[in-house]
Amino acid sequence: MISLRLASAALLGAGIAAGTIADVIPVRRPLLRGGYVVLEADLHAHSFLGDGALWPWDLAFEARRKGLDAIAITNHNQVLAARIGRGLSRRIGGPLVLVGEEITAPAYHLIAVGIEETVGWRGTAAQAIEEVHAQGGAAIAAHPTRSYQGAYDAPALRVLDGAEVAHPFAYSAGVQELRDFFSRLELARARPAPIGSSDYHVFSSLGLCRTYVFAREAGERALVEALRQGQTVAYDLGGIPHGDPELIRLLGTPPAPPADPPSIAVLARLGWICSWFGALGLLLFRGAGDRSISTPTAKTNLRA
Amino acid sequence: MSLFPRLPWSDDARVALRPAAVYDELSRGPARTAFLERPLLFSFLLGLVLALTTAGRPTLRLVLGGALAFGFIPALQIASIALSGAAFGRSGIPLLRAIDLHFLGYLPWTVWLLFVAAFASFTSPEREHLLWAVILWSVAVPILWSRVIGWHFFRRVLGMGVPGALAALLVQIAIIWGSILVFFLFSGQLEPRILSGH
Numbered sequence: 116m117i118s119l120r121l122a123s124a125a126l127l128g129a130g131i132a133a134g135t136i137a138d139v140i141p142v143r144r145p146l147l148r149g150g151y152v153v154l155e156a157d158l159h160a161h162s163f164l165g166d167g168a169l170w171p172w173d174l175a176f177e178a179r180r181k182g183l184d185a186i187a188i189t190n191h192n193q194v195l196a197a198r199i200g201r202g203l204s205r206r207i208g209g210p211l212v213l214v215g216e217e218i219t220a221p222a223y224h225l226i227a228v229g230i231e232e233t234v235g236w237r238g239t240a241a242q243a244i245e246e247v248h249a250q251g252g253a254a255i256a257a258h259p260t261r262s263y264q265g266a267y268d269a270p271a272l273r274v275l276d277g278a279e280v281a282h283p284f285a286y287s288a289g290v291q292e293l294r295d296f297f298s299r300l301e302l303a304r305a306r307p308a309p310i311g312s313s314d315y316h317v318f319s320s321l322g323l324c325r326t327y328v329f330a331r332e333a334g335e336r337a338l339v340e341a342l343r344q345g346q347t348v349a350y351d352l353g354g355i356p357h358g359d360p361e362l363i364r365l366l367g368t369p370p371a372p373p374a375d376p377p378s379i380a381v382l383a384r385l386g387w388i389c390s391w392f393g394a395l396g397l398l399l400f401r402g403a404g405d406r407s408i409s410t411p412t413a414k415t416n417l418r419a
Numbered sequence: 420m421s422l423f424p425r426l427p428w429s430d431d432a433r434v435a436l437r438p439a440a441v442y443d444e445l446s447r448g449p450a451r452t453a454f455l456e457r458p459l460l461f462s463f464l465l466g467l468v469l470a471l472t473t474a475g476r477p478t479l480r481l482v483l484g485g486a487l488a489f490g491f492i493p494a495l496q497i498a499s500i501a502l503s504g505a506a507f508g509r510s511g512i513p514l515l516r517a518i519d520l521h522f523l524g525y526l527p528w529t530v531w532l533l534f535v536a537a538f539a540s541f542t543s544p545e546r547e548h549l550l551w552a553v554i555l556w557s558v559a560v561p562i563l564w565s566r567v568i569g570w571h572f573f574r575r576v577l578g579m580g581v582p583g584a585l586a587a588l589l590v591q592i593a594i595i596w597g598s599i600l601v602f603f604l605f606s607g608q609l610e611p612r613i614l615s616g617h
Binding site for chain 2: 118119120127130131133134135137138163165166168169170173176177180190191192193219220221222233236283286287313317318319320323382383384386387390391394395397398399400401402
């Protein structure tokens with residue numbers, strides 16, 4: 116008789132085989148609108164070697180699955196993982212990976228993208244933004260809900276490039292606080308960049324909130340330049356678009372994220388079910404050949 | 420388990436339900452040779468859960484990547500067993516055997532992780548805050564359950580007295596959480612968070 120453990124191991128193996136075959140990532144072409152390349156970007160994602168769960172290269176693969184043309188790897192106060200991710204993503208054919216950092220200070224969280232070295236967190240927000248600009252990067256206020264807004268005084272708002280208007284925080288905290296901050300930023304400086312970011316750490320939310328960047332070409336420098344010039348559109352979680360009305364018009368209805376073809380979706384679901392039950396069976400059941408002290412054979416051996 | 424007495428339940432399942440008695444039996448029984456099978460299986464399951472919750476499918480790339488990334492967790496557990504066994508153990512059980520028996524006690528964690536994977540798969544990314552609420556409320560179960568199993572492991576397998584078992588549990592917690600705190604401290608993430616209270 117086949118043992119339940121062996122059957123579970125076979126089920127797990129079959130599930131992983133099905134899941135691996137279903138690991139199909141569609142080839143993607145960026146949108147072209149009004150002479151711009153429209154890059155779909157998630158500019159706030161964490162990876163392993165920080166407090167994210169995925170290796171930097173897996174983050175790049177998953178970004179492609181989610182239909183993203185660009186991501187920024189923004190671990191807290193470090194750029195190592197982002198640099199690794201950029202190097203490897205270039206080898207696997209994209210997406211664009213911007214080297215970034217979530218500058219995590221007691222009073223503010225600031226996304227820096229397009230930088231090469233870590234930026235100090237002990238200064239004011241304005242000082243951190245100046246340092247980002249000195250490296251040729253762009254600075255974005257991260258999840259500026261009420262508790263993160265205090266550090267953005269007038270000097271900081273004047274040089275800040277953009278702010279997250281769409282962020283998963285808004286699902287629980289409400290969208291209004293992010294809208295209000297962006298309105299403050301629009302009053303403080305001309306044409307700030309509205310940003311949608313997922314603040315990805317784990318699970319499947321990468322690309323849930325995204326930014327449509329209107330760049331002159333599909334390259335890292337062009338993307339950062341477009342951010343600095345406010346050439347972005349983002350939809351907040353209430354469905355309201357933010358950004359230059361002309362760019363919103365050019366974008367039209369945002370494209371839906373890609374979905375698996377039906378056959379791949381079925382294979383993926385089958386892989387999920389087989390591997391889940393296989394793993395559970397492997398934990399719960401003993402193999403036919405396993406010796407346990409509680410089996411009659413083992414008890415006999417012990418007495419002997 | 421008593422509802423299905425004829426099923427060939429694993430030692431992991433038996434330890435989870437009757438840790439004292441089963442650890443008593445197993446520590447007197449014949450040793451297995453596959454000492455690293457259970458720590459490796461635990462790493463593999465961490466990778467599997469990561470793949471299921473990230474991509475909705477168990478791709479080999481994500482499973483192995485996750486197993487490699489989170490392999491530090493069983494590695495730290497092994498270090499804690501080696502240290503506390505050497506410092507407080509009285510049974511003279513070989514280290515590799517102790518490691519094998521220790522990882523028998525991981526069923527509360529592995530089943531909880533599979534529960535999280537299932538819940539995450541039925542939760543849309545828009546409702547991830549709900550998933551986090553479920554995780555934070557339910558994680559108390561594996562934490563407490565595994566502490567009970569760990570207590571019996573130190574008492575029955577490593578032959579520790581009550582003070583030794585208490586000290587070993589504290590060493591285990593200190594090594595794992597201490598390592599994680601040191602990582603966050605040296606990567607510059609801990610200090611600003613402590614200062615801000617976020």
